[in-house]
Amino acid sequence: MNIEFSTEKRPNANLIIDLYNNAGLPRPTNDKERIQKMIDNSNLIITAWDGEVLIGVSRCITDWVWSCYLADLAIRKEYQKEGIGKKLINLTKEKVGEQSMVLLLSVPTAMEYYPKVGFKKQESSFIIDRAD
Template sequence: MEIIYKFDIVPTPDQIVKLYNESGLPRPTADKDRIKIMFENSNLIVTAWDNSTLVGVARSITDWAWSCYLADLAVDPNYKKSGIGKKLIDFTREKVGEQVMILLLSVPTAMEYYPKVGFTKEDRAFAIFRTS
């Protein structure tokens, strides 16, 4: 298995929905138009491919100078524990550079994962949650 990482391709909404559903990432996968808009308005997308199959994605929004919000990190469960998630984070970090902070909101099931791949837990975050 050779995983290829790409920066120059945006997966189709169908590929994204399949990956998100399989990985258990809670996103509005019943609304492909919304998924499409999410990706169209993100300015850093790193993907992982096994041949033509999308097996991982890191979707971010960044200003390239100060901060980068890692909005989604998803890995196909059949490929977990193979380092794909860490590699997606590493490529994101490489692209934004060391002067840019990467931050994220974790799903509850990933709270123990992020410290293992270099993130520091913060207790200073605030949110206004979406209504739908």
């Protein structure tokens, strides 16, 4: 398996929708325009490719010096448990540098995964839910 990681190759909404659906990531994949806006408004996207197939993504919003919100981490089901998610997280941390923290909101099914790849569980977060 020859996986290429890139900060230059930005996938389009169709590729992201296919990846999120395959990975089981609960996002509004029935709304292509919204997904495209999510991509367009992210200032750090790291992708993983197997040839022309998008197999993973770390989609982030960051200020580069204080915080980096890892909004989406998705890996195609057939590539999970191969270290690709961990590599995307490590590349994200490397890219934002030591001054910035990386934080995220986990989907319920990944709560046990994140401590295994270096995240500490926090009890100090709050949320105002979106309308949909």
